[in-house]
Amino acid sequence: MSRLFNFCAGPAALPEVVLKRAQEEMLDWQGRGLSVMEMSHRSDEFVSIAEQAEADLRELLKIPANYKVLFMQGGASSQFAMVPLNLGGKGGSANYIYTGIWGKKAIAEGKRYLSSHLAASAEDNGLTAVPRQEAIQLSADATYLHYTSNETIGGLEFDYIPETSVPLVCDMSSDILSAPIDISRFGVIYAGAQKNIGPAGLTLVIVREDLLDQAKPEMPTMFSYKTFAENGSMYNTPPTFAWYLSGLVFDWLKKDIGGLDKMAEINQRKAQKLYAAIDDNDFYANPIAPINRSIMNVPFTLADSTLDKVFLQEAEKAGFLNLAGHRSVGGMRASIYNAVPEAAVDALIDFMTEFAKTRG
């Protein structure tokens, strides 16, 4: 068996020790004679797995007691509708900071349920820098302010948490768990699992308890945060295996990595050296303002774009998978989430240097 270096933006690389542990436990979980996939979600076994995962996540992110953690489905894309449905019961308007493609989708979907207002935009700088705090202008009727802390396609990441007088809602799909964060600054945080949390199929929502009573009355039961909060995310059958595997990832972050401070240190090191390799070589370029360069997703272009295909082919031959940029923007992108080892980044830098030398 040889596992290659995987730079996929999502579903993304998982820690090898997690996959091995899941493999060991696959047929017979802790001597109970069945797989986690075959357990009733209401069994003592699965409830213990679910509770441990939540406890570990709470410890990692230091989630205050007045926040609920919800294990939902539908991906982050469903949250584009669930947020206005859950918070917009009293009307008002959803305010947005626009910094890229995912935020744009959130705005387009949200408009169907609540009026919307663009509080700040990175459009005028070509989506290369995050609007500064002073530029954020809430509407008088703002119900909440939504932003995307890390735009996965553009590789544009907030370097600060916006200050606001209304609840702050954040799509943290591609940078949650990459570094410590002050949860108490937020009303709602949501994230698709398939990057830094676990496998696809699970959507994590962290919501402040006082926001659970603001839903629109016509709300479908299964889209309601309150339904999930009141039923321990088990109103219906949850994605049990994805929940279990995410728990193994949280355990890895705690025990093998040593927590989010440590994870952030490693992530910074990985990103800094990759950006340095891009900046130091005229053959490669990244357009993002240095302060807003994503530590998780590193897009880059080649000086000669006719070589894009060759670059990707040779990279794959050399064992580097999924380096193509998003289909909407082209170019290259290396997603270097928590589970992508530093050795993978080092090897990629060597490959890029060699490619530029021979083809550039």
Ligand code: PMP
């Ligand atoms: N928001 C961000 C920041 C993302 O990166 C993605 C997925 N790449 C999404 C939302 C959509 O997530 P999902 O596929 O889970 O709906």
